[in-house]
Amino acid sequence: MSKKYCWILLVTVLAISNSTHAQQNLIQNIQSRKILSLNGKWNYIVDPYENGYYDYRHEPFDQSASKTGGFYDDRQQKEKSELIEYDFDHSPTINVPGDWNSQAEKLEFYEGTVWLRRQFNASPVDGNRYYIYFGAANYEAHVYLNGKKLGVHKGGFTPLQYEVTGKLKVGVNSVVVKVDNTRRQDEIPTINTDWWNYGGLTRDVFLAELPKQFIADYQVQLAKGNTQRIEGFVQLSDSVAGRKVNISIPELKWNLEVTTDQFGRAPIGSKISKLSLWSPESPKLYTVTVSSNEEKIQDKIGFRTIETSGNNILLNGKSVFLRGISLHDENPLLAGRLRSEGDMRMMLQWAKDMNCNYVRLAHYPHNEEMVSLADEMGLLVWAEVPVYWTISWTNPGTYKNAEQQLTDLIVRDKNRASVIVWSIGNETPLSEPRHVFMGKLAEHARLLDQTRLIAAALEVHREGKTIILNDPLGEKIDLVSFNEYAGWYWGGTPKEITAYQFNIKYNKPVVITEFGGDALGGFHADEDTRWSEEYQEALYKNQIILLSKIDALRGMTPWILTDFRSPRRQHPIYQNFWNRKGLISETGKKKKAYYVLQDYYKQMEAKYKQVK
Structure with missing residues (x-):
């Protein structure tokens, strides 16, 4: 029995076992089974002090001897003298899937605990097995059914599911989820990010019915x-x-x-x-x-097959240039995560309209339906986990969390032809603890799946007019993939960046995972004026000249398809809590740089059609 077979077997067997307080194995293609949708209106209670979880001595109710007293009990008043300090029935509702930040004005910037409750009818059949499934809950979720705890899950972008066989009632059941999107240093992602921290049950929820042995x-x-x-x-x-x-x-x-x-x-x-x-x-x-x-x-x-040979990326044995763009899981036209097939299809079609054959789904696992649509629409995919910026590299729990999220991503999407790259992180600064952490993730990904490429979005540094890539992680991944922001964060104006040269240590295909600059849609000036569409247009023109100096260049995913919301971006005129690096504005209008990239991709498509 091979080492790979033994390892995958161990992961599967351990995950399938029913654990009360741990993530269970992700059942492959669970959506194809008999399911009862739990989407729709859920009652919610905002709980910044976590009164529904801790008693006045800050002890968790669900760890007390009686395991009662918390909001998860979903109690109804039976006696007029009974003291109950919450009431789901008379609480407001939000849509699930959906986040609370975009659905309730007073919660726009809220980070903390919100309790969500949904009642549903069930008729469990003896001999069958039942699982409750959540496509994603950002970030830490405590799940309860009829007052009993099913488990705890950390990670805002991968599915969670729990077996509820024998725990369902005939008739009305109550599922309560405590969701906490507080950012913390030791979590994945860490406290510092550059996207909106949408809290809630942001993807589909359902009850699945399966046979006894499935x-x-x-x-x-x-x-x-x-x-x-x-x-x-x-x-x-x-x-x-x-x-x-x-x-x-x-x-x-x-x-x-x-x-x-x-x-x-x-x-x-x-x-x-x-x-x-x-x-x-x-x-x-x-x-x-x-x-x-x-x-x-x-x-x-x-x-399909995907592999590298020297400086080439081979799709089905033929050299390919990855004409890509980066995407966030967010609708610029309607605040919040992408909620429906229509939202997702719109984003992918915008990429195809720009003549892309490839998308980077940054910086975390996107909806699995998004990946299925990429399969259908013909877009190659870079899939990523949120090991982002400055993770707690020496914390064993942090690594375990990152590895679990990577495992869940690979288990979930391993049958999707569109996925050609598993990315283990983005812009992680160099240090020995980081090298160990990221190296272990690369080895883990390769152990789980040897048929795809392993990569990460690396950083570069500069000496004079030389851009240097010598990250030790480059030894363990398949692509020389890196972000560089010449013309925006460094390097002068767009017309000055073509003076730079590259010094890349590794003889591997080069894929530029990010470049770009901000432009406020509709703001026009000369090409030296920051925030103007002309500045962004000139930046793209000169970036293409700069990057064309790299003989091994085999693809790129500029940052980013559309403007997206971010609390980090605070300039009251040009940003107003938006990252404006999108090639399409928040109103859906194409900026001038969009057409620069579209034209370049037409040229690259024609060039690679001639490659045998």
């Missing part, structure tokens, strides 16, 4: 560098040997039957022919069926 996880992908062999695994929910599982692609008349081992797991390995490979030009998706005696589930999966 298909918990699977991976069906092409083997690394081999377009004629499918590899992966199937994992059942229980450690049961000798169970048959069938994997098929009906369109290709391809079938494979596997038998589980004593851990309920079976490896997949089989030749395949007549496969149409997924690419941005032809985003072919196949219906893949995974079935056992207990259930049959379907997924839409594309097949």
